[in-house]
Amino acid sequence: MTLNAALFLDHENLVPLIEELGKTLEVVAPVYAEGEPVFATWKGEPLALDADNPLNSPVEFFLPQKEVLFKYVQCSGRYTFQDVPPKSRLILGMRPCDLQAIKVLDEIFGTELPDHPYASKRMSTIIVALNCTSPGERCFCAQMGSGPAAEEGYDLLLTDVGSGYLVESGSPAGMFILRAHSHHFEEALPEHLKEKERLLSLAEEEITNRRPALTPEEIRRAIDETDWGEVEKRCLRCGGCSLVCPVCHCFSVMDRGVPDGERLRCRDSCVMAGFSRMTSGANPRAALGERLRHWYLDKFVYIPEKTGMLGCVGCGRCSSVCLSEIDRWSILREAIE
């Protein structure tokens, strides 16, 4: 839902633009931390927009690994509660896969009874997405229908067309930024638009050539046919696959501190035994293999049933952090071959 014609932003104008935006918002962007790209608060250092999508997804700014839900203070037997206000942020350089992950999370946390901590962060964050013109080795977004081009869900969308960025707006907030900072932009030329299409279809080809696609039915069959006992034997129980996944959203809640303290919630992982173990000690998914199978079913069956969208956006992070080098795509492929 592009609201107006695309604009063009010279490479050199990006930093002055975000400097201006940074006056009222915290700018989060991929920057280099000891040589590797990570999403962090931008303090004027060189941007890592040309690097691969960072290993840790910017989804952590909506669903942190650990967050304080509220603080509680006890005073003569009565408790009072203090809210933690969200920060106003702008996330620069979010890739289409992560953007799609947010879309799924919006469906899970944002509808019916919205989850306040998630929704409030979501409301106070501007997303400036970046299309993937040079996809990473691990990516299979095209097979999952989430990239390499973003369709919606952004406030602004950048595509690096070589000579600069093609900028499209996707929301009233995005429009507002374009208007308020119009001095940085030029009208985009038709060749910029053509170049965008060309680069993105090249990128898509590159991604699909690397890993032949599987249909949802094939994936379902592959899950049934995988020998999960074998996967269990190899899995080193690091939990990384679910802890790094931008769509995974299970959490655990705990109170820390007596009498005063904080209610925290932290990322949880369904591949851990304690996640499904009940107080009695019984565990409906006692074997690790069953838990790993459940994880796939959630992504490819349960989340789609609930949201109409796949629970995997093809960012490839789970395979790249896997301590046992289990490549998700290949185990599914091998199972049906």
Next chain:
Amino acid sequence: MEKIHTTCIYCGCGCGLYIHVEDGRVVGASPSPAHPVARGRLCVKGWLVHDFVHHPDRLKVPLIRRGGRQVRASWEDALSLTAKRLKEIKEESGPNAVAVLTSAKGTNEENYLLMKFARAALKTNNVDHVARLCHAPSVAGLSISLGSGSMTNPIKSLARSDAILVTGSNTTGQHPLVAAHILEAQSRGATLIVADPRKTQIATLADIHLKPKLGSDVAWTNGILNLIIERDLADEDFIRERTEGFEALKESVSKYTPEMVERISGISPEDLEKAAIAFAEAPRAAVVYAMGTTQHSNGTDNVLALANLILATGNVGRMGTGINPLRGHQNVQGACDMGALPTVYTGYQKVEDPAAREKMERAWGTDLPSSPGPTAVEMMEAAEEGLIKGIYISGENPMMSYPDREQVKRALESLEFLAVADIFPTETTALADVVFPVASFAEKDGTFTSTERRVQRVRRAVSPPGEARSEWRVAADLMKRLGVDADYSSAEEVMEEIAKVTPPYGGISYQRLGISGLHWPCPDPSHPGTEILHQESFPIGRARFNPVEHQDLELDPEYPFLLTTGRSLFHFHTGTMTRRVHLLNRERPRATVDINPEDAAALGVRRGQKVVVESREHSLEIEADVTEEVPKGTVFIPFHFQEAPVNLLTVHNLDPKSKIPDFKRTCVRIRRADS
């Protein structure tokens, strides 16, 4: 949000990771893709390493015992009282009445300054740390045979091996990132041989799983050597050119026939032969071992036998080969390197060597004691006997980690003065006269040296809670109060001094470390560091074969089970940190004793029932877990849980060569708690 690159606090793999910081608080962690060991991966403890940092239990203010209670005190009072009491004891009863126990969780800089505090300020060599309880036999054994007590090869070298013998190491549980490298080699076609009486995950993945009886390591290793020599599979050129003592070895192992080995260890001749041939025929073979090898009353002999094996097959000095003791704590290698040992200064320079002593005296501008001190466990005995009267303990919890808990308690209680520095209250801080609250790994600068001799940076990401301080400051402040010059403005300045007095660290400086760090020996600022030791020669010239013999363990029919201790994947050491990590504690909330199904049936015990495990002196009530993971006749208890302190049962059965206690073999009996 900021992301700060640092090194994991737990095991010796030394994974690089980012700590995520928001508004001065640690809110997450993620793996470092560029780090050479982590390569963008972590084990579950690493992923969750952020969770204990701001735990409300953290010690935040110094405490002084007044009238039986520990009460809040100022830093000034706590430091002055500690300096005064240690000085008084030293003046009244001599310098050897005081001692310092440093920590393998502390940085190199902290270990160095605490070691200097003991030697230069208190004038005693009574300084030791937890390595005594894990790898003293490696240092003792490998120094005799190869001339250096650490891992000969880097972790990545394992991925290039053609055969790997893993013994006494639950690598998948305790050193997951090392396991990942081993499994990478296996998926490339390497043969994985695992010797472990327990069915650990790595054992189930092995191509050959040897299940030796506890205490038979020397016998089966000698048996493998014997087969290799008999079949002419030994590396004659290597033996001739680079070693000595082979004839004596040949002679001594010749009696370890497959039949004799089977009698002692229970390993079948076929399995023994398969393992011997796979190891000897591999172009590049490596040995990996850990506490299952060392924590025995003949731990040093076990290490010597393995060293004989790699020497006889010429597996030294090349990528993919070597003998690799895995260090349990993140910085146990560093604490040893820093001379937190009763016999040596930094870089293993002997205190008894007048030249080394003079050099340190000159560097520190003071005179130093010449006779080596007692080891950690001996210190506890000396304390109980009243010979040691004052101890400073840094970040250690001997009440949980040392053998024979009752004796440790008596020893610590009989002290005239005990000061303990830690991040959380422990069973040991509870006994202290002064408690210093100190910074956790996320709150201080410094370096750790991982199991592969990689010196790497620990970076301060947030400030310590309350009034807590980095321990290098505490050590420096105490030194100053005892009249030793110690004006360090940063941890980096301490490293500059370390580099000056420590030949293998001579070329190490913070600017050079980056994210990959440097492997010592790194003698000068232009030296690239040494990944693989002994490439051209050994520090002792030729390597030495050391024949060792199997010793029968006396079994007591009254106590028919062998109790062995160890760790779980989800916890670390005495659990002070991991038990406060919500998800880890949920994975493994309680201690259990693992019993083989056959034994359990004979005892009439089911999973979840309480049993009483009794040694000759003590007993422990604990929940039973019935599992094939342990063989018949053996039971296993992890030592992380203060509710079930297994070291109540273990005994002071010390290895005469390295003084390590035998944690891996205690005779016990078991009965149902309701019987």
